[in-house]
Amino acid sequence: MTPGRPPPRPAPEPAPTADQATEDAMSNATTVSPAHSASTASTLITNIAALVTNDPSLGWGSPRSSKFESGGGSPLGLIQDAAVVIEGDHVVWTGDQSKAPATDNRVDAGGRAVLPGFVDSHSHLVFAGDRTQEFNARMSGRAYSAGGIRTTVAATRAATDAELEAGLTRYLAEALRQGTTTFETKSGYGLTVEDEARALRIAAAHTDEVTYLGAHIVSPDYPDDPAGYVSLVTGEMLDACAPYARWIDVFCEKGAFDGDQARAILMAGKAKGLHPRIHANQLSYGPGVQLAVELDAASADHCTHLTAEDVDALANSRTVATLLPGAEFSTRAEWPNARRLLDAGVTVALSTDCNPGSSFTSSVPFCIALAVRDMRMTPDEAVWSATAGGAAALRREDIGRLTPGACADLILLDAPSHVHLAYRPGVPLVSGVWRRGTRVA
Numbered sequence: 001m002t003p004g005r006p007p008p009r010p011a012p013e014p015a016p017t018a019d020q021a022t023e024d025a026m027s028n029a030t031t032v033s034p035a036h037s038a039s040t041a042s043t044l045i046t047n048i049a050a051l052v053t054n055d056p057s058l059g060w061g062s063p064r065s066s067k068f069e070s071g072g073g074s075p076l077g078l079i080q081d082a083a084v085v086i087e088g089d090h091v092v093w094t095g096d097q098s099k100a101p102a103t104d105n106r107v108d109a110g111g112r113a114v115l116p117g118f119v120d121s122h123s124h125l126v127f128a129g130d131r132t133q134e135f136n137a138r139m140s141g142r143a144y145s146a147g148g149i150r151t152t153v154a155a156t157r158a159a160t161d162a163e164l165e166a167g168l169t170r171y172l173a174e175a176l177r178q179g180t181t182t183f184e185t186k187s188g189y190g191l192t193v194e195d196e197a198r199a200l201r202i203a204a205a206h207t208d209e210v211t212y213l214g215a216h217i218v219s220p221d222y223p224d225d226p227a228g229y230v231s232l233v234t235g236e237m238l239d240a241c242a243p244y245a246r247w248i249d250v251f252c253e254k255g256a257f258d259g260d261q262a263r264a265i266l267m268a269g270k271a272k273g274l275h276p277r278i279h280a281n282q283l284s285y286g287p288g289v290q291l292a293v294e295l296d297a298a299s300a301d302h303c304t305h306l307t308a309e310d311v312d313a314l315a316n317s318r319t320v321a322t323l324l325p326g327a328e329f330s331t332r333a334e335w336p337n338a339r340r341l342l343d344a345g346v347t348v349a350l351s352t353d354c355n356p357g358s359s360f361t362s363s364v365p366f367c368i369a370l371a372v373r374d375m376r377m378t379p380d381e382a383v384w385s386a387t388a389g390g391a392a393a394l395r396r397e398d399i400g401r402l403t404p405g406a407c408a409d410l411i412l413l414d415a416p417s418h419v420h421l422a423y424r425p426g427v428p429l430v431s432g433v434w435r436r437g438t439r440v441a
C-alpha cells in the first residue's frame with residue numbers, strides 16, 4: 001500500500017460483452033450452479049491439476065511438502081489435485097481437493113491448471129490513432145526513437161472523450177479475455193493540462209492503478225523550452241491530474257527527460273501524494289534506475305541497459321524491475337537481461353507495455369513466452385513475475401496470489417500446467433477468467 005494514499009477501491013466490474021458471453025458459453029468447465037455469482041455465495045473450483053498460489057510455503061518446493069524433492073524450489077506454491085473456494089469477491093480457502101469444505105456452488109476444472117489473474121502493471125491504453133506505418137517501416141530497417149510518440153499525441157488530442165474511452169474499453173476486454181484481471185494505465189498522449197487530465201479521468205473510471213505521465217516526452221508545444229514544459233508538468237498540469245491518479249511516471253531517456261528533470265517531476269508528484277514509477281534505462285544507459293531507487297519508486301520499468309551498480313541498487317531496494325519484452329520484440333531491440341537481475345535477487349515483474357508505438361500487444365501470455373524463450377526466465381519465474389511480480393510493482397498484497405484473503409481473480413487454463421503458457425506460445429489457452437469473484441470470460 002502506498003504510504004499517505006487511501007487503499008485502492010475495488011475497481012468497477014465491466015459489463016460482460018457479447019464476445020465474453022459467447023466465450024463463457026463455449027467454456028468446457030462444468031458449472032453445476034449459476035456461473036455468474038456476484039453474491040456472497042461460496043463456490044468451490046475443484047479438480048485442478050495444478051494450482052498456482054504464489055505462496056512458496058505451500059505445495060511443491062515447500063520444505064513442508066512431501067513433493068519438495070521433485071518440486072525444485074518453485075516460488076509458485078504449486079498444489080496438485082487442488083481446489084479453491086471463493087466467497088463473494090475473495091478467496092477463502094485453497095488446498096488439496098480431498099479436504100475442500102462444503103460450498104453453495106461447484107465448478108469442475110476438468111484437470112486443468114488454475115493461476116492468479118495476471119497483473120499488467122504497465123500499459124498506455126488511453127490513445128487514438130494507429131502507427132502501423134511506423135511499425136512496418138521499422139520492420140523494414142528503421143530504428144525506434146522516442147519521437148514517434150508525437151504521432152499518437154496528435155491523434156489523441158483530436159479524438160473525442162467517447163472515442164478514447166471506446167478504445168480503452170476494447171483493449172481492456174481484449175486483455176481480460178487473455179487473463180489480465182488488474183491493469184495499470186497511464187496518460188502521456190495529451191501533453192496539455194486538459195488532455196492529460198481527461199485521459200486520467202477516463203482511465204480512472206476503469207482502474208484504480210492510474211498513472212500521470214505528463215512527462216512522456218517534452219510537448220511539441222514547447223519545442224525550444226523544455227524547462228517551461230517541466231514547469232507545466234510540475235505545476236498546473238499536476239494540479240489538474242493528481243485527483244485522478246495514484247502514480248506519477250516519467251520517461252527518463254535521451255530525447256525525453258534527463259535525470260535532474262525526472263527528479264524534479266517525481267518529487268513534485270510525491271509532494272502531491274502520488275507515488276513514483278519510472279521508464280528507466282530502456283534505450284540507453286542512464287540515471288533512471290538509480291533515481292528510482294533513490295526515490296523509493298515502486299518500479300523501474302524496462303531496465304534494458306543496466307550497469308553493475310544499477311543491478312546492485314535494485315537488489316538492495318524495494319523497487320521492482322518491470323521487464324517489458326513486448327517492446328524489445330516490437331522494436332527488434334536487445335533483450336533485458338532477466339537472468340542477471342533474478343540471480344542478483346532483484347524482484348522482477350513482467351508486463352505488456354501495451355501502447356500503439358513500441359509494443360502493441362495486450363497479451364501477458366505472449367510476454368511470458370518471450371521471457372522464457374528469449375530472456376532466459378524459467379516458466380515458473382515468468383508466471384510469478386506476471387502475477388505476484390506485477391502486484392509487487394503496484395505495491396499490492398491483495399492480488400497476484402491465490403491464498404485466503406486475496407481477491408478472487410483467477411484464470412483457468414485449457415492446459416494441465418502453467419508451463420504451457422510458454423510451451424504453447426500464441427495459443428489462446430485462457431479458457432475461464434474470474435474477476436473479483438465473478439466469472440467474466
Ligand SMILES: [Zn+2]
Nearest residue numbers: 122124279353
Ligand atoms: Zn511504457
